[in-house]
Structure formats: structure tokens, C-alpha cells
Amino acid sequence: MVTTQVLGGDAAGYAAAAAIWRAGGLVAFPTETVYGLGADARDDRAVARIFEAKARPRFNPLIVHVASVAAAQAYVTWSDAAETVARAFWPGPLTLVLPLREGSALSPLVTADLPTLAVRVPGHPVARALLEVFGGPVAAPSANPSGRLSPTEPGHVLAGLDGRIKAVVDGGVCPVGVESTILGLAGDPVLLRPGGVPVEALEAVLGRPVGTSGADEGLSAPGQMRSHYAPGVPVRLGARAPRGGEAMLGFGAVEADLNLSPAGDLTEAAANLFHHLHALDRLGARGIAVSPIPEQGLGRAINDRLRRAAAPRG
Template sequence: MDKSPRPSPANSRLAQQPTSYYAASICEVTRVAEILAVGEALERALALLQGGDVVAIPTETVYGLAGDATNGIGVARIFEAKGRPRFNPLIAHVADMAMAERIAVFDPLSRKLAQAFWPGPLTLVLPQRPGNGIHPLVTAGLDTIALRMPRGFGGDLIAKLGRPLAAPSANSSGKISATTAQAVMADLGDSIRLVVDGGATPVGLESTIVKAEGERLRLLRPGGVAAEDIEAVVGAELLRGHKAGIEAPGMLASHYAPGAAVRLNAGNVEEGEALLAFGDRRAEGWRRAVASLNLSVSGDLREAASNLFAYMQELDRSGARTIAVETIPFDGLGEAINDRLSRAAAPRDNIQPTP
């Protein structure tokens, strides 16, 4: 690993010609991550993105590993840093509706959702507009694209760049999503150049993903916008389940996984296990846990969602071979929490899309 001093924004290393990597258009650059606060990071992040590099940025959901969605080198570096399977598509993030309209074709139902929830933690899967300039790696060969409009620093950065950003969660593929800059550093600090520190992310779960199918909407991934809130806007119940194959990001069966095994709906705690608790009633034998954290003592699902990934990471560091998870209700954001937990508990060699 490179032990050279951390580069400064003025460092000339960005202008160096790096050695060839695994394809003619992709180059290997020595990366030594630095952390900059959001108020100091915009120009530095912009320079890296314009140079075909990647930047870890805060969003309202989780931290994202961002690259220019129109630049094949930048997009390839996202896959490289994450170790992400090439058949798993990425979400493209936009600054405004004008940018979104240049990329995708909106049906009336999707437009209504964009007006209600953008900017925010909702991703829409839409038909691609021909000639939109999005690199094929972003969509994994699909004729649709997943679009989201983030708040805060991400939106400002995209507007300044003038192009959409592809930005999956800033963590190694299949591992726990990062909700703090420090978690990004611990995982990807040796693989990227810059982490923008915006503090802990307020939502703490990835975005909800939906797709219009005629006059109905299908929920492809529960997330930061509760299904009930979407149903209230469209006046109809969301369809559940999906076709065979991957239609959108985050649909791998095994995903968001810690190093420890995960045991769900635990009514008891076995010797040597860590406990991920919820609410004010404990699983039998909870005092045996080598470590214990409560997602929300009061049973608040929004608080639980914001704590989920950080607490899983902390329990994973306890050395326990298994994390026992108490039962969490499915209403509201509980659906998204249980989705992430079920993927974390899936067999680790299962990289097929969920049925």
C-alpha cells in the first residue's frame, strides 16, 4: 500500500499519467483518501470527478461512491473500488428535473412521484431516452435507468458538474452501507482519494425504488420513503414482488452483509452471539450477548433505520460469530429495515438476484 504523504488539492499527482490497468481506457491511480468537510470539498470533488475519478459523498440516505455517469473510466472505478458485480446496475443522480428529462422518459405516474418526493430518498426506474450519454456500465445493459435527485451536497455537486453522478453506497460490494465518513474510510480509505464528511446521514437507509407498470407502481426495493406514503400520493396499493432478473440496484439476494452471520427474529440469544435489539422487550438470555445495541428503545422505526448500518458495523467489530436480531415490525420503514436484514442474513455465496 502506498505510504506517501496525503495529497493536497494543489498536488500535481492528478496530472500524472498513470500506468495501464485492466483495460485500455482504465488507469490505475494510487489513492490515499483524505477527508474534507462539505464546506471545503466542492472544488476538490469537482476536480476529481472531471478527471474521471470517484468521490465518497454524503447524501440523505447513506454515503455514496460517486463518479461521472457519462464517463466510462469514472464508472469503472466505482466497480473497481467496490468490487461490485458488473451485472448490478447503478443509480444515476440528477440535480433537477431538466437533467432528469434529458436522461429518461417520464410517464405521468412517475412524474407525480418526482414532484412529491424529489429531492429525497426515492428512486424511479424509467425508460432511457435515446442518446442520453449515460455510460452502459451504469445501466448494466438494461433499457431502463434508475434516477434519483439527492438533497444537499450531492445536489450541489451535480449541478456544478453539469452531468449526472452514478453513486451506489460507499462500501465494498455486499457489505454494510456507510452512514458516516469514518465508516467509509475504514472500508474504502485505501481505494479512493476523497471522502466528503457531511456527518451522519439523516435517513440511514438506501432509497426506495419503484417502477411504473402501466397504471400501477411496483415496489422493487423498500427504503427511505415508506410504501404507505407513496400509496397515499398515487391513491393505489403498490405491487410487490418482481420478475426474475435484476431490474434495479440493490436487488442481489445477499447484500448489506457484515462479516458475522446474521440470525433474524431471534427469540433468544445463544452463547457468544451479539444482539441487535429493538424496543423495550428483550430476547431470552440477552445478558449472554457479547455485545448489545438497541436500534430504538422506544420502538421508533425512523430512529431504527438511521441506526441500522452503524450498529451492525459496531456489533460486527465485537468479534461475535453471529448477530442475533430481535423481531422488527414490517409497517412503515420496518419493511425496508427487514429487507436489508434479510439480505444480510442470506447465504454469502448467493449472488443471484432475488426471486
């Protein structure tokens, strides 16, 4: 066990976090999507500590966060499609999966020995400042025990990882609230995980349809495990009302213990998703019933997280 420090989102906090990363330690930090658990992506032992702290399966690859497009190009084989979407959505909640560049010097644990790398330039000002001060690639899955609810504020991180990591940088509440969209560009564009950038926006920029990955294709990116993002109680989807001691997570004009968006706004709902699930999980209810969410725009990302939260747990 270690004493987990809470660092400020300021120059002193950035310097302290970068020093911990250089020494091989783990620091949680805010992105616009959720808090990430970061380590130097070039350090085998540091990356191994991420898997240990989260109890994360080693076959599940990680996203590498970098400060700029130029930094990303040092680690992957770039393409015209990558250039197009990076210009439109970076910095921001989009991860690209591209062929790993030979001699990248990244730990093979980052890619789970796959020939591709998941990489993104985050848009949160604290994340960007941290990456600039550190000056290198940071591997960072969500800062929570593997399979559990993603953290969107420092308290969520400490609830799951206090004593397992060196520090968390306090950047307040994450504004997007669901993880980044993951777009595979090792071949034709394919949606590997819905997230903070709607697939409709990607298709508009690319000028072509984006395919979807099949359930039988194996893990090719983070966030694809069937049971994931789960609270401690069962989740029931498509509910019109709670039953049997359930708490109700609403959407739209419904009676609920907590409502993702009474106005039916999917952007507001995404921002509230994990925060509300954390809150309902603490109520001690027998389960969580969730209102139907439209399968469009950010609703795809919300429903993806909810389906995984409701999946049978092995």
C-alpha cells in the first residue's frame, strides 16, 4: 500500500505528477472523457503496475495519450484518413487505432502484443498540460478497478484505487463523461468502441460509412470486454419503472431517483452517466433500472456502456 496524494491542477501538481511518471509510478489524471490511470508507456514495469493496480487482464490493450499529432506520428503509421479525422477531432475524445511503427520503443504490454496501437490527443487542459510537462507518451486506461464504473471525478478514483497508486491530479468533473470513441484505421474505417465523438460525425468528415467490429473478432482495442463499466448491483435496461427494490435511473420526463437528462439531451446524459451510476450504487438498492436511451448520436456510447454494465459477470 502507498499513500495516494491528491495533486492540484497547477504547475506544482504537473511537476509532481511528471516526476512520479519518470520514476515509474502511477498517477490518475483528468481527461475530457473520464479520469485515466497513467504511466510512462515506454517503461515495462510502470505499465505492468497499471495492470496490477486495476487487476486488469494483460490481453486488454491500453490507449497511449500524447500531446500532439506529431507525437502520435512517432508511434504509428499515419494515413490520409488519420490526418482527416485528427484535423477534425483532435485534441478531443477520439482514439485512433493504427499500425504500430517499428522501433516505437513502447512497452509491448501497451499493445497486448497486437500489431496496432490505440493513440489519442486529449482535449482536457489539465491532461494537455501534464503531457507537455512530462514530454513523453502516457499509457492510460480508466482509473478504476477493472470492469467497474469509470471515474469522472477525483473521489471516484480514490474510492477504487486509494492506496494502490501514487497520486491523482484534481481536475474537477470530466465534461464529456463517457470514454473516447475508438476508430480503427488499420484498414477500412471501423468503429471499435462508440464514445464521445458520434459515429455520424466521423462518417460526415470521412465522407464514407464506418463499419462495425464483430463480437467474434477478439479484442483489438480497449473497452471491448462484454462485461465492463459495471456497478456492484445488477443493471436492468429498457425499464419503464423500478421493481423489486431497484433504484431508477431515468432519461426524459420520467419519475426517477436520478435522471440522466429530464430534457432528453444526450450530451447531458453522457456527462451524467457514470456520476449517476456511482451515486445509485451507493444507495444500497437491489439493482438499478434504466430508462430506454435513443440509439443515435451519443446515445450509442451511453447504450454501449449500459449493455456492458448489465452483461453477465464472469
